[in-house]
Amino acid sequence: MSTRVIDLTGDDLGMAPHSYAFYELRELRHGEDATLRLAEEPAILMKSLEIQLRRGIHWEVTEAGPPVWTVSVKRRDDVAAADLIDLLTRDHLRIDKLFANALHLTNANKIEEALPYFREYAEALRRHVSLEDEILAPRLDLPRSPAGDDPTSIMVREHEQILEQTVMMEELIDEGLGDAGMLAPFFAMLSGQLAKHEYREEENLFPHWKRLIHNMEGEEDELFRIARERIGEVR
Ligand SMILES: [Fe+2]
Numbered sequence: 181m182s183t184r185v186i187d188l189t190g191d192d193l194g195m196a197p198h199s200y201a202f203y204e205l206r207e208l209r210h211g212e213d214a215t216l217r218l219a220e221e222p223a224i225l226m227k228s229l230e231i232q233l234r235r236g237i238h239w240e241v242t243e244a245g246p247p248v249w250t251v252s253v254k255r256r257d258d259v260a261a262a263d264l265i266d267l268l269t270r271d272h273l274r275i276d277k278l279f280a281n282a283l284h285l286t287n288a289n290k291i292e293e294a295l296p297y298f299r300e301y302a303e304a305l306r307r308h309v310s311l312e313d314e315i316l317a318p319r320l321d322l323p324r325s326p327a328g329d330d331p332t333s334i335m336v337r338e339h340e341q342i343l344e345q346t347v348m349m350e351e352l353i354d355e356g357l358g359d360a361g362m363l364a365p366f367f368a369m370l371s372g373q374l375a376k377h378e379y380r381e382e383e384n385l386f387p388h389w390k391r392l393i394h395n396m397e398g399e400e401d402e403l404f405r406i407a408r409e410r411i412g413e414v415r
């Protein structure tokens with residue numbers, strides 16, 4: 181395995197260390213790893229790079245300074261999911277990618293090529309939603325409000341809407357009405373819905389789940405195991 185060394189300790193980088201690291205890490209290939217050398221504590225820099233790189237990297241501090249810190253970085257898809265929330269977040273990305281492929285091919289009027297991606301998206305979505313609705317929500321039981329504006333109720337409601345839209349598209353396709361012109365507006369609508377839903381879950385629900393799991397003896401490993409059985413390893 182090759183290692184890319186990114187040394188941020190010098191002052192001759194030609195740009196801000198943050199930008200330099202970003203451009204280098206963006207080029208990281210499968211199977212390659214990078215070693216970052218820094219003159220300061222790396223957590224803030226790494227977290228912001230993680231966001232900029234759309235959570236595509238996995239990093240750990242391998243040497244804690246001062247004077248020099250080193251961080252080992254790999255592509256996230258080269259490393260197995262670390263825990264339940266990591267697995268769910270990766271599964272969001274997988275579902276997004278399948279959907280985006282179907283959407284782009286439909287927009288390019290290549291409906292025959294788009295359909296396998298759409299079918300795979302629908303399958304992955306159902307597995308993901310059933311895990312969240314049937315297993316995780318009951319076992320990671322958060323307070324619900326009668327108005328239905330708590331994170332769990334919002335999740336369940338949005339799942340229903342997303343599944344409904346997906347079924348509608350499947351029916352159009354099965355009835356032979358699914359030409360590109362017909363499907364494109366559905367794709368556009370669902371694409372926005374999916375993105376918002378996943379964002380809300382990751383921001384408003386997963387932090388609560390994470391906190392709950394940590395306080396439940398043995399539950400974390402058990403739920404992680406069940407989740408991997410349901411949706412598979414997600415790279
Ligand atoms: Fe969800």
Ligand SMILES: [Fe+2]
Pocket residue numbers: 268272308312378381
């Ligand atoms: Fe989810």
